[in-house]
Amino acid sequence: MADDRHDFEDADLDRLEQLLRGEGTPRERAAAEAELRRRPSGQALLATLTTLDASRGLLKRWDASTALERFHKANELRGVRRPPRLVFHSERAGKRVRWMASAAALAGAAMIAVVVRNGAEDAKPGDQGAPPPRDIVTAPGQRAVLDLVDGTRVVLSPDSHLRIAGGFGAPNTKREVSLEGEALFVVPHDSARPFVIHTAHGSVEDLGTEFMVSTYPELNGTRLAVREGKVALHPRVPTPPSATPEMPVVAAILSPGDIGIMRSNGGVQIAHGQDLSDLFAASRGALTIRAQVLEEAIPRLERWFGVRVRVVDRALQSRRLSVELRDGTATDAFAIIALALKARASWHQNQVTLESDDLRGEDK
Amino acid sequence: MTNPLAPLPERSEPDASDSATDALCARIRGGEQGAFDTLFLQHYTQLCAFANSFLHAPDDAEEVVQTVFHRIWQGHSTWHPKGGVRSYLFAACRNQALHLLEHESMVSRSSGYVAEVMRGYSRATSPLDVMEAAATSTRLRAAIAELPERRRRVVVLRLQYQLSNGEIAQVLGISVKGVEIQLRRAILDLRQRLQKARVLGLV
Numbered sequence: 001m002a003d004d005r006h007d008f009e010d011a012d013l014d015r016l017e018q019l020l021r022g023e024g025t026p027r028e029r030a031a032a033e034a035e036l037r038r039r040p041s042g043q044a045l046l047a048t049l050t051t052l053d054a055s056r057g058l059l060k061r062w063d064a065s066t067a068l069e070r071f072h073k074a075n076e077l078r079g080v081r082r083p084p085r086l087v088f089h090s091e092r093a094g095k096r097v098r099w100m101a102s103a104a105a106l107a108g109a110a111m112i113a114v115v116v117r118n119g120a121e122d123a124k125p126g127d128q129g130a131p132p133p134r135d136i137v138t139a140p141g142q143r144a145v146l147d148l149v150d151g152t153r154v155v156l157s158p159d160s161h162l163r164i165a166g167g168f169g170a171p172n173t174k175r176e177v178s179l180e181g182e183a184l185f186v187v188p189h190d191s192a193r194p195f196v197i198h199t200a201h202g203s204v205e206d207l208g209t210e211f212m213v214s215t216y217p218e219l220n221g222t223r224l225a226v227r228e229g230k231v232a233l234h235p236r237v238p239t240p241p242s243a244t245p246e247m248p249v250v251a252a253i254l255s256p257g258d259i260g261i262m263r264s265n266g267g268v269q270i271a272h273g274q275d276l277s278d279l280f281a282a283s284r285g286a287l288t289i290r291a292q293v294l295e296e297a298i299p300r301l302e303r304w305f306g307v308r309v310r311v312v313d314r315a316l317q318s319r320r321l322s323v324e325l326r327d328g329t330a331t332d333a334f335a336i337i338a339l340a341l342k343a344r345a346s347w348h349q350n351q352v353t354l355e356s357d358d359l360r361g362e363d364k
Numbered sequence: 365m366t367n368p369l370a371p372l373p374e375r376s377e378p379d380a381s382d383s384a385t386d387a388l389c390a391r392i393r394g395g396e397q398g399a400f401d402t403l404f405l406q407h408y409t410q411l412c413a414f415a416n417s418f419l420h421a422p423d424d425a426e427e428v429v430q431t432v433f434h435r436i437w438q439g440h441s442t443w444h445p446k447g448g449v450r451s452y453l454f455a456a457c458r459n460q461a462l463h464l465l466e467h468e469s470m471v472s473r474s475s476g477y478v479a480e481v482m483r484g485y486s487r488a489t490s491p492l493d494v495m496e497a498a499a500t501s502t503r504l505r506a507a508i509a510e511l512p513e514r515r516r517r518v519v520v521l522r523l524q525y526q527l528s529n530g531e532i533a534q535v536l537g538i539s540v541k542g543v544e545i546q547l548r549r550a551i552l553d554l555r556q557r558l559q560k561a562r563v564l565g566l567v
Contacts, residue, residue: 013558016504017551020522022529048504052524054413058422064408068401071430075437348464349427 012041019049134164138181141306141330143285150175150188152195155283157182157214159303182214184283189229201262202235211254212279218299221263225279226254235262286326294321294341294354301337305330312355316343385449392440400440403449404433410525411457417520418461428464432456451531454521458535507557511550514538518546519554 015036018024024032036042051059136156138144144156149169156162160181168175175190178198187195187206195206199215201222209229215222224231233252252268254260259279260270278288287304289297295317298309307330311317319341325333334352338345343354391399408429416425432453436443445452508519517536521527529547533540 013555016523016554020519020547020551020554022522045504049523052505052508052520053417054422058416059409059413061422062409062412062426064405067408067426067430068404071404071433074430075434348424349431 012036012039012045015042016045133166134168136162136164139306140303143282148175150190150193150195152188153186155184157184157282157303158306159216179213180215182212182216182282184210184212184280186210199262200236201264202233202266205232205234207231207253212276212283214279216299216303218296219261221261224254224260224262225274225276226256226258227276227280228256230255233260233262233268235266235268281324286324288324289321291320291322293317294319297321305333306350308351310351310353312353315358316341316354316356382448389443389445389449392436393443395440400433400437403436407450407453408433411453414454414525415457415461417517418458418465424464425461428457428460431460447534448531450525450527451534454525454527454531454535455537503558504554507554510557511553515546515550515553518543519550522547 015032018032019029033046036046054062136144136146138156138158138160140159142158144154146154146156146162148154148164152175154162154177158181160179160183162181162183163178165176165178167173168177171193173193175193175195176198177196180200185195185197185206187209189207189209197204197206197213199213199222201215204211204213204222204224207230209231210227211229211231212225212227213222214224224233231254233254252260252270254270255272257273257276258270259274259276260268262268278290281288282304287300289300294311298311301307302309304325321337321340323337323340325336330352331347334345334354337343338354341354341356342358343356346353346355388399388403392403411429411432412422412425415428416422419425419428435456447455508516508523511519514536518532521532521535527535529540529543532543536543
């Protein structure tokens with residue numbers, strides 16, 4: 001690396017002047033640069049020239065190959081009408097895709113209808129082994145409605161990933177899926193084929209019911225809300241010898257009106273007789289926030305609308321927000337939110353900035 | 365030492381890469397994504413650095429560049445960059461960055477940047493940045509940072525991005541003559557500052 005201790009020589013200053021003048025043919029300029037590189041002071045000069053506008057760290061941050069991938073992905077979503085398809089995204093929920101200024105994202109959580117086959121129909125004669133799993137992924141700002149072959153309806157919330165096991169729906173096999181994010185399940189009961197949802201914190205076994213499962217990061221666990229029927233919770237627990245009597249390992253059965261949370265340590269918390277209308281609103285295309293501190297509500301807003309939210313002042317972050325947002329665009333929604341918070345919303349591409357009206361008055 | 369007051373010649377000899385660039389543009393107009401990708405990969409990082417020199421916000425700089433390339437791709441079938449590809453790209457990024465600055469009234473942040481460059485360490489965010497911060501206090505970087513704004517931009521466009529006088533003129537929206545004047549004055553300024561620093565033992 002170039003060493004700052006080397007002083008510039010007269011030859012370096014002459015070279016600098018030559019570079020400024022832009023003299024010589026490309027070949028002559030290349031030869032002059034090669035001459036500079038033979039001296040430490042010349043190397044220092046050249047190194048400085050490449051980082052006048054930005055440090056080496058910043059230049060590394062702006063990796064062109066990675067940016068190109070993001071560019072094409074964003075352009076796929078930017079106003080291009082595509083039929084629903086089964087995809088597997090290697091970039092998982094939690095990363096902000098900042099260039100998703102698609103019509104779908106700006107219009108709120110757009111719906112994609114998908115019919116999923118069980119994969120067994122794809123098998124060709126002579127195929128051996130189970131069919132591959134199928135993946136349904138929604139980006140921030142998207143939702144999906146899935147009708148599985150067994151009659152189960154799944155409403156997948158924004159920024160979520162549902163993996164359907166290969167051979168799902170085949171006779172005498174468990175109906176198994178894996179979930180990251182959030183989904184509503186309406187499952188026809190079949191005692192011969194239990195319906196099981198696997199999450200990072202355990203599994204949920206349907207006993208013929210309608211329920212909502214959420215595994216978003218801010219929950220620090222898997223939350224289950226039951227509207228109809230019964231659902232069994234099977235928390236995933238750490239293996240001994242760390243298990244203690246304080247870490248329950250038994251399954252819990254939830255009934256209508258129950259909310260249960262499986263924690264990563266295997267613990268289960270259950271609340272009975274809850275009003276579930278807000279939790280299930282997402283499956284009807286509505287986002288309900290009730291007396292929630294703005295700072296805590298931001299991840300939900302970002303996910304629902306596929307935008308990035310920036311709050312200028314701390315006082316605004318701690319204000320409580322109560323809104324029900326249905327239909328409309330993200331712009332309309334944040335105009336309402338700003339009004340509710342006595343703030344102002346301004347947009348730059350895919351980012352909305354909220355600034356307290358009080359603060360703006362002091363700045364003038 | 366050459367006479368700093370002597371006229372600065374325009375690079376009259378055509379760059380060997382001009383014809384290759386013309387061919388690349390023709391392929392982009394034809395809808396060839398590979399050609400567009402080549403253009404993107406060649407210029408992306410430099411353009412981010414250039415946009416960041418206005419915005420001093422790395423994420424915003426990326427958005428500016430992405431916006432410029434998005435517009436190119438959207439209108440690729442009729443894309444004829446006037447004055448050459450590089451000057452088009454740099455000018456478009458500058459315009460987009462200035463538009464953003466006007467919209468968000470970030471002037472106060474821009475004016476504070478030179479002082480932050482001089483402090484160096486306070487902006488370090490990674491080990492590489494810490495090492496870079498040590499290097500940023502070289503006399504050359506300091507001397508360039510102290511130049512008047514327009515002169516500094518002309519110097520950086522020439523030294524870092526290696527644009528020609530005509531390209532610089534197009535990017536900054538000034539005349540070629542104006543570019544030449546700025547470069548002449550920059551040569552004088554920088555020689556004086558760098559030699560003075562050495563004489564005073566500021567090493």
